[in-house]
Amino acid sequence: MKLTVKLLDIANRGVLLHSTDAQNIRVRDGDRVQIADETAGISVQAHVDTTSSLIEPGVIGVYRPLNATLAASEGTPVEVRSAERPLSLSYIKKKMDGGRFTKDETLEIVKDIVDDTLSPGEITAYVTASYINGLDMDEVEYLTRAMVETGERLQFTRHPVVDKHSIGGVPGNKITLLIVPIIAASGLRIPKTSSRAITGAGGTADLMEVLAPVSFPAAEVQKMTEKVGGAIVWGGATNIAPADDKIITYEYPFRIDARGQMIASVMAKKFAVGADIVVIDIPVGRNTKIATPQEGRKLAREFIELGERLGMRVECALSYGESLVGHTIGPNLEVHEALAVLEGAPEPNSLIQKSLSIAGIALEMAGKAAYGQGFDMAADLLRSGKALEKMRQIIEVQGGDPTVKAEDIVPGEYRFDVRAPQDGYVIELNNSALVTLARLAGSPYDHGAGLDIHAKKGTRVRKGDPIFTIYADREWRLERAIEVGRVLMPVVVEGMVLERIPPERWV
Amino acid sequence: MKLTVKLLDIANRGVLLHSTDAQNIRVRDGDRVQIADETAGISVQAHVDTTSSLIEPGVIGVYRPLNATLAASEGTPVEVRSAERPLSLSYIKKKMDGGRFTKDETLEIVKDIVDDTLSPGEITAYVTASYINGLDMDEVEYLTRAMVETGERLQFTRHPVVDKHSIGGVPGNKITLLIVPIIAASGLRIPKTSSRAITGAGGTADLMEVLAPVSFPAAEVQKMTEKVGGAIVWGGATNIAPADDKIITYEYPFRIDARGQMIASVMAKKFAVGADIVVIDIPVGRNTKIATPQEGRKLAREFIELGERLGMRVECALSYGESLVGHTIGPNLEVHEALAVLEGAPEPNSLIQKSLSIAGIALEMAGKAAYGQGFDMAADLLRSGKALEKMRQIIEVQGGDPTVKAEDIVPGEYRFDVRAPQDGYVIELNNSALVTLARLAGSPYDHGAGLDIHAKKGTRVRKGDPIFTIYADREWRLERAIEVGRVLMPVVVEGMVLERIPPERWV
Structure with a gap:
């Protein structure tokens, strides 16, 4: 039936029908309708809500996200009918x-x-x-190709194009902020699309946003990469493999981590940006996504096989995943840490070693460094200041301030030191509890919020030594983090002797 | 945060937040919030839509179905926070x-x-x-009990209480309209809750609604049954095993017919109405839900076992499911056919035989008839007019007109005869195509719409004989049904020789 469009600013991809109209076209709440704007030649499907009062019969309320596709203006006549069941x-x-x-x-x-x-x-x-x-490997390949086909692609004329990906699950994994400028400084191209935090305290896109805008259409990402060799952007804005974001959204409530879909999703993004050479960082360890090296190797083989099917060279690096990378969690704290390393800071060792190792693999794969020499070449690019120079170009091309220094990026003004309750060793540093605290303190939305960890696992501490500091931009968030932290106990300090086993009783 | 309720007449169980408020409590579209009306002591969860203009910051738009639980009035202050993930x-x-x-x-x-x-x-x-x-049998039992516990129950003081259920998949299956009055006429109690059509052309509730109201709360169903021995109501209005309707809603798009859930759903309703004696009709045959007698027997054993676990005596009847029951499809046509049988019409044989067989099983199980005598007792109750008298009482107690006669229930004014294109035999009568035609003609919403089938499978017809008649309440629906019928060809007439195989060529 013919209905007249009324635009409704509701962020849900549906339409609102008067219940009389709904009955006439035989749809109930939640059913699917086909809406055709015959003049514009556009036809879309949407799910139905009904009302008896919010709109008149004869009117169809079109919610905002749907109208992004339908593009109807107020008062447009549209043909609405009960939709066929999709194949x-x-x-x-x-x-x-x-x-x-x-x-x-x-x-x-x-x-x-x-x-x-x-x-x-x-x-x-x-x-x-x-x-x-x-999904078997054929199905994973189909899914990867379908994700690529239904989104935008970058088409570089000069190759090779490098890309990297970390499977995730390790807090503070800011290595992309070092790897991208190192690779770009070597003369290779690396158009890096990153995600925002889903469960973590900050995705790479959240970190980069401290330094420069990160939302660009795909064509712009390509131009920036052609100009300065690299970019670090938010994948969600590029329309590259857009199916992936939706799939992840619906996996999230169940904490589903479907192997085949995950591999397809990672590789679709690499394929869509035109990468020839891909390094996958697979953190391994308790509390990460991959518990054992065996499992990590199996996953690595799958990535490599899918790469072969798609014509990409893939290498994987199993990395130590039980402890955070560097000392910081949260946007400003992590960016400060990474910039400081680019500026020449000699530590943190875990961050520098991991970044150089992965950058080195890519340099060797691309033929920039001989086999076994990639790490050193990456280290040279870092120590010589070339990576810093390149990072500044990347920041500038993305519209940030290229003169930014590590010291400019400061944590939130509210802070609280968590101190050792006794002499002893840090025998446990619970990653997921640390991430929860950082999120409670406001990370990643409040850029200054996060944690600075002074004593990692195994460190000897004296009573009263600060073990970590919580930072926040807002006082009430700091208080909430402190309060929950008291319950979560993310750090355990004990003497080296953990338990005294008394002698058996004489029976 | 504290927000003020604004009631929005949208049939979707959610709330609308201003995007600023959503950001403050850290929820995105589709996330879950907990809404507490602290004065009333009510707390509910709901999913979030966001807007930047439809409501002001500080206001929460509460959609109609949610407010059925929250029961807030316009302007009520509520506490809204991001909800915990349900266990x-x-x-x-x-x-x-x-x-x-x-x-x-x-x-x-x-x-x-x-x-x-x-x-x-x-x-x-x-x-x-x-x-x-x-689901294994333990899980099916848990599910059945949980469905019963989360809804209302009938508690009869006098037993036994009888119930019946047809697995479905056969069109025109109006037997409940005969079985309920026969059982009630024998002095037993049968509080029958039925469904409306989901994919069919009419559920038993749709049929009964031609004669009387069918929406009653559970307590009312019990009272009516105590008064006249039986009732035929719409289960959806009773709040008996309400989980079931929702589960079915989400199975429907995929045509999922999950065995364990189906058994639990049927038996939960029987258990909740307090039934001691249950007869399950399992139609078997191609194009029904159960393709073979073997499969039917397996299903029967599962029903019987679950019945034992719940303390109900269950018998199952495998019935012929390849052809429609009686000659009609659609509310008025089916009700007319059933009433006519109650009034003494000697056919249709398929309807009478099936109804008496199933009623007979229940009469034997309840001890009203000796083993092997149930069918005859049911036939006596029918032929003596006692079942008709009982049906009139049931119609009256539900608020309908007890003086109604079969001749009062007429089909739609628009009709079209589908005639045999040639002499021959009806070799195919496609049930699902017939149901589609009936629905296109307007069934079950338009009570007069439906089909009257004059020549069932195997009948000899002459060119021009009417094979079936399509009825509709509205002309355009009749035309649409005719148009689609031409393509669907629900009936095939052929000579007994279906194909001539020519002699092999001499090579």
């Missing part, structure tokens, strides 16, 4: 029943995810079925 | 990973489904994981 639902059902996705089916599903034809519930079903019944 | 999500994740639900976990999930703590996507994940990884 992708039967493909998802097939996976529930243990079947395999074909290439075409995968593309259809991913298209329907990207253009919101599938509802959140339906995407959840896709994610769940793929997680439970798994 | 049931980790239980669902455990099922994804192949684990088993405990009794407590099942109850927690079902509670969260009933009070809308879980989002549609999360319920879909539950349904999907349970479907793929299955």
Whole structure:
């Protein structure tokens, strides 16, 4: 039936129908309608809410995110009818029943995810079925290609193009802020798209945003990379592999970490930016995503195989994942730490070693350094100041202040030192508790919020020594973090003798 | 933070926050908030939409279905904060990973489904994981009990209480309209809750609504049953096993028919109405839910075992499911057909035989008839007019007109006869195509819409004989049904020789 568009500023990809109209076209709350603006030649699907009073019969309330596609103006007449069931639902059902996705089916599903034809519930079903019944390497390849095809791509004329990715799960992993300028300083190109924090205290995009804007369309990322050799941007703004963000959104409530989807999602982004050479950092250890080296090697082989299928050279680095990288968690604190290293600071060792190792692998793969010489070459690029110079160019090309110094980036004004309750050793530093504290203190939204860890695991401390400092931009957030920190106990200090076992009783 | 309630008439169980407020309490679109009306002592969870203009900062828009629980009035101050992740999500994740639900976990999930703590996507994940990884008989029992506990129950003082259920999948299955009055006429009690059509052309509730109101609270259903021995109501209005409706809603897009959930859902309703004696009709055949007698027997054993665990006596009847029951599809047509049988019409045979058989099983189980005598007793109750008298009492107690006659219930004024294109036999009558036509003609919403099938499978017809008639209340719907019918070809007429195989060529 013909209805007239009324634009409603609600951030939900649906429409609002008067219940009389809904009844006439035979749809109920949550059903799907097809909305066609015949003059403009645009037709979209959306899910229905109903009302008896908010709008008149004859009017269709179009919510904001839907109108990004429909692009109708107030009063536009549109044809609205009950929508056909999308084919992708039967493909998802097939996976529930243990079947395999074909290439075409995968593309259809991913298209329907990207253009919101599938509802959140339906995407959840896709994610769940793929997680439970798994995807084989063919299906992972189809998914990767479908994610690339349904988004934008960079097309560099000069190669090789380098990219890197960290699987995540380790706090304070600010290595991208060192690796990108090192690689770019070597003359290679590295258009790095990064994520914002989902569960962490700051994704690389959150960190880079301290220094410069990070939201650019794909074409702009390509131009900036061509100009200065590298960029560090937020992938979410580029429309590169946009299906991935949605899939992750629906995995998040269940903490689903579906292997096949994760590999496809990482590799789709690398493929879409035109990378030839990819280094994957796989942190291994308790409390990371990958518990053992065996598991890490298996994952590495899968990345490498998928790379071969897509024509990309992939190497993986298993890294130590049980302790945070560097000493800081939170945007300003981490950026300060990374900039200081670029400016010549001799530590923290964990940050420098890891960054140089991974940059070195990429330099060797690209033929910039002989096998075994990549680390040293990366170290030279860092120590000579060339990486710092390159970072300043990257900051400038992204619209930040290239004269910025580490000392300019300061933590929040409210601080609290957590001190050792007794002499002893730091026998436990709970990463996820530390991240929770940093988030409570305001990280990553409040750039000054976060933690500075003075005594990592194994360090000898005396009673009253500061073990870590919590920083916040707002006093009440600091207080909340302190309060919760008392319960969470992210740090345990004990004597080297942990427990005295008394002699057995004489029976 | 404290926000002020503004009621919004939108049929979606969520709230609308100004984006500034959303940012302050750290939630994004689709996230979950806890809303507490501290004065009233009510706290509920809901999912968030955001806006920058529809409401002011400081205001929370509460949608209609949510306010059914929150019961706040315009201007009520409420405390709104980002909600904790419900525990049931980790239980669902455990099922994804192949684990088993405990009794407590099942109850927690079902509670969260009933009070809308879980989002549609999360319920879909539950349904999907349970479907793929299955539920064992313990888990099915837990689910049944949880569905019963989270809804209302009938408590009859006089027993036995009888109930019946048809698994569905056969069109025109109006047997409940005969079985309930027959059982009630025998002196037994049968409080029958029925569903509305989901994919069919009419559920029993849609049919009964032609004769009387069908929406009653559970207590009313009990009173009516105590008064006249039976009732035929819409289960959706009773709040009996309310989790079931929601689970079905999220299975529907995928046509999931999860065995364990289906058994639990059927048996929860029987248990909640206090039934001691249950007959399950399992139609078997191609195009029904159960393809073979073997499969039907397996399902029957599961129903019987679950019944034993819950203290109910269950018998199952495998019935012929390949052809419609009686000759009609659609509310008025089916009700007319059933009433006519109650009034003494000697056919249709398929309807009478099936109804008497199933009623007979219940009469034998309840000890009203000796083993092997139930069918005859049911036939006596029908032929003597006692069942008709009882049906009139049931119609009256539900608020309908007890003097109604079959001839009063007429089909829609617009009709079209589909005639045999040639002499021959009806070799195919496609049930699902017939249902589609009935729905296109307006069934079950337009009560007069539906089909009257004159020549069932195997009938000899002459060119021009009417095979079936399409009825509609509105002309344009009739036309649409005719148009689609031309393409669907629900009936195939052929000579008995279907194909001539020519002699092999001489090579």
